[in-house]
Amino acid sequence: MDFLVGVKEVGEILGWDRRKVSTYQLRGVLPKPVVQLYSGPIWFRKQIEFYKVGKDFGVRTYYIKDEMVYECMHNQPLKDTIYSPNDIKEQMGNYILYQEKDIQQLKNAILEKNPIVQFLSFESVSFLHDLGILETVVFQDYIQQYSFEDIESTKEGRVKE
Structure with missing residues (x-):
């Protein structure tokens, strides 16, 4: 299910470590997760990829x-x-x-x-x-x-x- 990503995969996409992903998610900087599980937040991969493009180009x-x-x-x-x-x-x-x-x-x-x-x-x-x-x-x-x-x-x- 590579269309869903957790903290580890988000870190790989954004070039961040897991702690930074968790901190930014708690601060509300990242897109809203699709679901919050006991193991952590889950996003659609496309949400994170789209966030990265917007962040990189400063639109x-x-x-x-x-x-x-x-x-x-x-x-x-x-x-x-x-x-x-x-x-x-x-x-x-x-x-x-x-x-x-x-x-x-x-x-x-x-x-x-x-x-x-x-x-x-x-x-x-x-x-x-x-x-x-x-x-x-x-x-x-x-x-x-x-x-x-x-x-x-x-x-x-x-x-x-």
Whole structure:
């Protein structure tokens, strides 16, 4: 099951030791784990790989809701900015911009089980969730609907020859 990773594998992906992974996870720096087991947190590998790419390139993410512009960071609450929507749109640089109307359409599509949702990448939906733009309830609904369709169940025990 190489699509799921624990603390050890996250450390290998990010080039960190296990203690640093655990510390950063407890501080809320890493993406939210899919599940927390007694043995530790479990993530989808793609969550960690996407986190690494964003971290390495220093891309800022903004969310426009009503007339407010928020800066979004992994596992942090949305942060008010002094920018207006026009200021952000005119800004040069390395950033991603999401608008409320687009996110609302995405939420509706997921919650209404619109077939188009199956074509969304897990990475993009997970990214929006980790930034606090997409609520956990909607993200979990997406996962339940589409993330495990192609995973076949395995039989436990030995096969008789």
